[in-house]
Ligand SMILES: Nc1ncnc2c1ncn2[C@@H]1O[C@H](COP(=O)(O)OP(=O)(O)OP(=O)(O)O)[C@@H](O)[C@H]1O
């Protein structure tokens with residue numbers, strides 16, 4: 150799998166015989182806040198009692214849960230050479246032992262449906278720490294009621310198998326130490342017994358917000374997303390107490406916001422924002438598409454068009470390299486490329502709705518195009534600070550097809 154940011158390699162797509170015809174259809178490049186997923190990403194059930202479809206165990210033995218709504222089905226789980234903890238109390242006992250032995254613990258939080266991008270994070274943790282913990286938890290708090298919580302891919306058995314196989318790819322055959330796969334009530338305990346609700350105005354209790362960062366970029370169309378992420382990651386860090394935690398650049402805003410959380414709230418675990426490691430985006434080696442669990446939603450016909458953002462960002466990067474700090478030239482090149490690809494896709498019956506392609510400041514995530522209008526910042530200053538070139542698009546096949554949200558980003562002129 151490829152992790153390099155760019156480029157030059159993706160001039161045209163030959164995969165699945167996609168032609169390079171350009172249609173004249175009007176393409177939407179929207180700066181409006183939009184998460185147009187209501188047609189297919191809906192659930193009417195906003196309260197959640199259970200999370201994982203088949204709940205695990207330690208080595209296939211059922212662990213009694215503290216939650217009465219939770220029904221373990223260990224028979225469906227493969228044997229694993231590492232413990233799978235489902236309760237905070239059990240996990241904490243294990244963690245205490247590692248503390249006593251002064252073992253360093255690396256942590257990779259995930260929502261499961263593991264792919265090579267996740268596994269690259271796990272491998273890095275295996276290389277850098279004595280012990281590695283992977284969490285698998287589809288966090289309801291980061292899904293809006295209209296989003297795809299109920300249909301999010303849950304593949305616990307193959308996830309365990311993939312993690313198990315990983316050891317054979319390590320030079321020292323090192324294995325992960327544990328999986329933490331809690332239920333929803335375990336992560337969102339409720340003294341009054343009410344099930345967790347995704348409706349923010351109905352929630353009672355402690356939630357974590359990172360002001361000034363959570364409503365920009367992805368947060369403009371997913372206004373409660375980063376509140377849900379910051380809350381669950383705070384809980385996970387308190388439980389796992391990692392020395393280092395591993396996140397992907399694919400979700401760049403999430404990683405930057407979480408570093409700020411660690412810094413501002415003086416977390417002891419991980420002990421510094423830098424100990425929250427941000428690893429490069431793993432891509433399809435042939436066409437550059439950023440790997441993502443939701444790519445599983447893509448139809449065969451839509452898949453060849455799904456690398457739209459990668460190709461657009463490559464065009465933007467080229468323009469930036471020619472004129473570092475030139476916001477307009479960079480955005481124009483990227484948006485023009487995206488428009489062209491969307492027109493090609495339209496000819497093939499694939500609808501590509503480009504939500505945004507923007508440049509943002511790496512620290513405060515301000516939109517550089519808008520900010521420039523207010524107070525002119527010269528290209529030299531911008532090129533010195535660097536910028537995040539990112540985009541989001543919705544892709545679907547046919548009028549009533551399922552909508553898949555795509556995101557991607559490149560770091561221009563700075564490193565994390
Ligand atoms: N292609 C990738 N390269 C590197 N890291 C990745 C990649 N995809 C996901 N990650 C990282 O793995 C961690 C867990 O992500 P998650 O389980 O949400 O998977 P995902 O593929 O991002 O799913 P989704 O499709 O829901 O966005 C996050 O830190 C995320 O940034």
Ligand SMILES: CC(C)(CO)[C@@H](O)C(=O)[O-]
Nearest residue numbers: 258259260288378381400
């Ligand atoms: C960090 C995370 C595991 C929190 O649920 C999730 O947002 C993800 O997988 O990127």
Ligand code: BAL
Nearest residue numbers: 260291292374400403
């Ligand atoms: N990796 C981000 C998880 C989400 O989009 O819900």
